[in-house]
Amino acid sequence: READPQTFASLPYELLYAKALLRAGQPDRALHAYRALISIPTLKRFITLDAARLASDLKLNDEALRYYYDALLDRGLPEYPATAKEAFEFAYTNKNAEGLKKLAEVVGKTSTLNRLSQFYLGRACLLENNPSAASFTFSKLIAATKQDDITSQSLSELDDLDGSKLTGEQAVSRGKLAYKVWNFELAKKYLEPYSNDNITNAYFYARSIAFLGQTQTALKLLQSAADQWPSDPTAKLCRYQYGSLCLRMGEYKKAEGTFEKLRQHTPARGMDDATEKYIHALRAQSKITQAIKIINPYCSAKSKKNRHQAIFLRGRTYFQGGHFREAYTDFDTLLKASTAPGRENLFWKALTLEKMKQLQEASSLYDRLSHGNDFYALLAIDKYRELNKRDPVAVQEKANFQIGALPGPESVTVVQDLYGKDDVTPALLYLRMYDEAANDLQAISEDTWKLMNVNSKDRQQKYLTLAYLAGLGENFATATYYSELFVKSVPDRNAIYAAPEQVRRALFPMPYYEPVYRFSIQRNVDPFLVLAIMRQESKFKRFARSPAFARGLMQLIPSTANRLASDLGLKGFSVEHLYSPEVNINLGTRYIQEIIQRFGRQLEVIAAGYNSGESNVRRWLDCTTSKEAFEFFSNIDLPETKAYVMIVRGNYESYKHTYQKENLAAVVKNYQ
Numbered sequence: 001r002e003a004d005p006q007t008f009a010s011l012p013y014e015l016l017y018a019k020a021l022l023r024a025g026q027p028d029r030a031l032h033a034y035r036a037l038i039s040i041p042t043l044k045r046f047i048t049l050d051a052a053r054l055a056s057d058l059k060l061n062d063e064a065l066r067y068y069y070d071a072l073l074d075r076g077l078p079e080y081p082a083t084a085k086e087a088f089e090f091a092y093t094n095k096n097a098e099g100l101k102k103l104a105e106v107v108g109k110t111s112t113l114n115r116l117s118q119f120y121l122g123r124a125c126l127l128e129n130n131p132s133a134a135s136f137t138f139s140k141l142i143a144a145t146k147q148d149d150i151t152s153q154s155l156s157e158l159d160d161l162d163g164s165k166l167t168g169e170q171a172v173s174r175g176k177l178a179y180k181v182w183n184f185e186l187a188k189k190y191l192e193p194y195s196n197d198n199i200t201n202a203y204f205y206a207r208s209i210a211f212l213g214q215t216q217t218a219l220k221l222l223q224s225a226a227d228q229w230p231s232d233p234t235a236k237l238c239r240y241q242y243g244s245l246c247l248r249m250g251e252y253k254k255a256e257g258t259f260e261k262l263r264q265h266t267p268a269r270g271m272d273d274a275t276e277k278y279i280h281a282l283r284a285q286s287k288i289t290q291a292i293k294i295i296n297p298y299c300s301a302k303s304k305k306n307r308h309q310a311i312f313l314r315g316r317t318y319f320q321g322g323h324f325r326e327a328y329t330d331f332d333t334l335l336k337a338s339t340a341p342g343r344e345n346l347f348w349k350a351l352t353l354e355k356m357k358q359l360q361e362a363s364s365l366y367d368r369l370s371h372g373n374d375f376y377a378l379l380a381i382d383k384y385r386e387l388n389k390r391d392p393v394a395v396q397e398k399a400n401f402q403i404g405a406l407p408g409p410e411s412v413t414v415v416q417d418l419y420g421k422d423d424v425t426p427a428l429l430y431l432r433m434y435d436e437a438a439n440d441l442q443a444i445s446e447d448t449w450k451l452m453n454v455n456s457k458d459r460q461q462k463y464l465t466l467a468y469l470a471g472l473g474e475n476f477a478t479a480t481y482y483s484e485l486f487v488k489s490v491p492d493r494n495a496i497y498a499a500p501e502q503v504r505r506a507l508f509p510m511p512y513y514e515p516v517y518r519f520s521i522q523r524n525v526d527p528f529l530v531l532a533i534m535r536q537e538s539k540f541k542r543f544a545r546s547p548a549f550a551r552g553l554m555q556l557i558p559s560t561a562n563r564l565a566s567d568l569g570l571k572g573f574s575v576e577h578l579y580s581p582e583v584n585i586n587l588g589t590r591y592i593q594e595i596i597q598r599f600g601r602q603l604e605v606i607a608a609g610y611n612s613g614e615s616n617v618r619r620w621l622d623c624t625t626s627k628e629a630f631e632f633f634s635n636i637d638l639p640e641t642k643a644y645v646m647i648v649r650g651n652y653e654s655y656k657h658t659y660q661k662e663n664l665a666a667v668v669k670n671y672q
Contacts, residue, residue: 001013068090119154155178187208351383404461414451512585556584
């Protein structure tokens, strides 16, 4: 900087210098350097957000807000929605109503964030002590009846403003809407006084308190409502939900009686939902003969799809009862009837052959299944090893994947030339400023690809390199995005396990490794399982929110989070704290620990419990007679949970294969 100003200016060394000042504990001087850099158009987009956060740390709130505003003018900013939320919360926490309005003006131009902007405009009205304007804004937001987080938050704000002044009709309307957006505490508050007025109110109130854990009270209400208004169409819905709750609570005899009355006998058209649940209740009580008798007529349904579904269910029920030859016949029938045999059916056939002691035939099928990039391949490899004490052929195969090379000293002239042409990314990579480079991965030029020895037409190599670069910059959401694109492009997952260590680490990084490790060890939970679940839940997006209103890295819903926080003694906890990685991982690992304490350490059971709740796991386990993970997995009757379990198992195996040879404490200590 002092001895050779010309070379210093040939690359963004000034930015590296600013970062060094910050690391050296001189934030004031670092911010001074950032101020100068922001005036350089080619560098501005890489540093404005960092400048905002630094100014915020220094309590320079007006300056920080100005930088947030400038950052949000760039619609191509990675994690734009999360940054918008961060900026709004900064302004709101500092009680800056004008700042909220200014941010809303720019963020609101993005159609998907218009409702977020309107919500914070309502909060700006509150800060200006204008409750009528705030109420008008929040009322407009809930009038759209969108089932999103904004509706839930607006309902809570309105409750503070006018909740005690509502008419009965208004309270019931808000209560039903609160139920639909998973704000069950508010739904209970509004619906409870009117739950005896009609069956609809009773139904929504019972469902709300069931989600809050008051299951026995909900069961009584549903039964009472159905008896009080037997001719109302909602009575059938009350009975159905009564049966479903009984099924989830393990009260199988009551569920059996309820669904037997509700089910429709239409074998030709296939099973209705009540019949499926009736059969489930029978299986959970090990009434195998009775369940088979109910299933048999549906195995002759007119529709091929309905017929095959019934035969598949019958095969699993035969297996549950230890009737392996009959089960084998059903699975074999399904495989012969299909031009493209399903891998789940094929695994069932192999497992049934194994139970029949036909081990050579079973091994052959497991070997066949081990070639693939899915859940069944992972299970098949384990089964093959168990039977043969060696790896199947698929595991022995090697692959050759290449990550692009980072520009080194030999490339400095090319890098300087590109930087002079406003191509900044090669310079950032050359100076190892990965955080900044990760903000511009979508705009990598052909020249940059060439510099890194990447064929820009080879999508697989590009995905791998982009995942690697994003991970270096700790932009883990982007790294996961490109990692998943890469993994899907590889026909056989074993090729990934056989890849060089650098490739595997690029595909499966360890974000938030310190709290993951600390809370996992504290609770005797496998850290790789925590990462596997977190990756699937949020793709490592800190501000992730789901349609079911789960929040944060491990996607905890408010009711579960509030209970866990209370159990752990977290004082002053609110659902907004779920966006803190420390808090979210603390609660998430605690939840995993609870599932393990109730159901053991089988990965498929833990993942299913995390996704769908413990009551569902209990009823699936009650239909599982063997210790086979696959039998439990196949009993999962929720497609979303089934897919979730498959992905989590794949994530877990990938982490285990990537880091298994090292002491985990050393991995965490040396990860960076």
